[in-house]
Amino acid sequence: MLDLAHIPAFANLRSMGDGRGVIARERRGIAVATVMARKGQSAALAAAVKEQFDINLPLGPHGSGSDAMSFLGTGPGRWLVTHDAGTPRFVDSLAQQLDSLASVVEQSDGVGLLRLSGPALLEVLAKGVAIDLSATAFPAGSVAVTQIAHMGVTLWKVDEAPTIHIAVARSMAGSFLHWLEASAAVAGLVVDS
Amino acid sequence: MRIPCPYCGSRDASEFSYSGDATLTRPAPDNADAMFDYVYLRDNPVGVHREYWYHDAGCHAWLTVTRNVSTHEVIDAVLAHDEAAS
Numbered sequence: 596m597l598d599l600a601h602i603p604a605f606a607n608l609r610s611m612g613d614g615r616g617v618i619a620r621e622r623r624g625i626a627v628a629t630v631m632a633r634k635g636q637s638a639a640l641a642a643a644v645k646e647q648f649d650i651n652l653p654l655g656p657h658g659s660g661s662d663a664m665s666f667l668g669t670g671p672g673r674w675l676v677t678h679d680a681g682t683p684r685f686v687d688s689l690a691q692q693l694d695s696l697a698s699v700v701e702q703s704d705g706v707g708l709l710r711l712s713g714p715a716l717l718e719v720l721a722k723g724v725a726i727d728l729s730a731t732a733f734p735a736g737s738v739a740v741t742q743i744a745h746m747g748v749t750l751w752k753v754d755e756a757p758t759i760h761i762a763v764a765r766s767m768a769g770s771f772l773h774w775l776e777a778s779a780a781v782a783g784l785v786v787d788s
Numbered sequence: 789m790r791i792p793c794p795y796c797g798s799r800d801a802s803e804f805s806y807s808g809d810a811t812l813t814r815p816a817p818d819n820a821d822a823m824f825d826y827v828y829l830r831d832n833p834v835g836v837h838r839e840y841w842y843h844d845a846g847c848h849a850w851l852t853v854t855r856n857v858s859t860h861e862v863i864d865a866v867l868a869h870d871e872a873a874s
């Protein structure tokens with residue numbers, strides 16, 4: 596009998612170099628879904644999200660909500676939803692709650708999530724991100740879909756500490772870790788468990 | 789070259805795929821002569837041109853970009869979806 600083991604996307608995350616320039620923690624056990632508004636249903640979708648979750652659906656590249664549940668704007672009429680409140684079968688119930696207003700696709704096993712912080716974080720991310728992540732150009736709450744070393748990433752600035760959440764396709768998690776370790780080693784990469 | 793995506797903001801051209809002339813309309817498939825012209829007889833303009841770009845490393849939106857193909861100056865970029873709806 597074959598046993599299936601749950602292996603987190605960033606199970607191989609480890610500390611590198613000296614110092615505490617970048618502090619990384621994998622966000623585990625989080626339900627993730629993509630939500631796309633159906634044609635002509637954007638206003639009804641925004642009203643439903645407000646009513647059911649008390650979240651203002653962002654119309655641009657911004658995040659709304661909290662660590663417990665957030666809607667991140669990733670494109671016109673498209674959002675990445677994360678849910679960390681432990682509701683069983685959350686994505687199924689989300690699909691039912693938004694039935695006929697949006698297409699909801701389960702992504703929980705499809706993306707790896709990291710929480711990054713530390714004094715050298717922006718300096719290290721600048722080695723791979725071709726957009727300005729400073730407080731003026733990318734204030735807390737901003738979301739960017741872009742790429743790092745040709746790998747697609749979704750970045751969300753949580754606060755100006757700065758703390759940045761990053762979502763990477765699970766199949767790219769190993770390559771992304773390689774990039775992060777190589778880029779952060781000079782400043783020190785610490786795993787915060 | 790940078791393209792000002794209406795959703796994402798200013799991004800490097802490497803995030804986009806070029807998708808051709810935005811001034812043409814695809815003819816009816818049964819009009820063979822018009823289809824031949826549409827597929828093969830393309831102009832090669834200098835100066836200001838309108839073209840489709842797809843933001844495949846960003847928001848996945850189709851843009852209509854007005855660009856000077858001689859100088860690479862990007863004059864305007866709008867969501868192709870919005871333009872089609874207006």
Ligand SMILES: [Zn+2]
Binds near residue numbers: 793
């Ligand atoms: Zn874009």
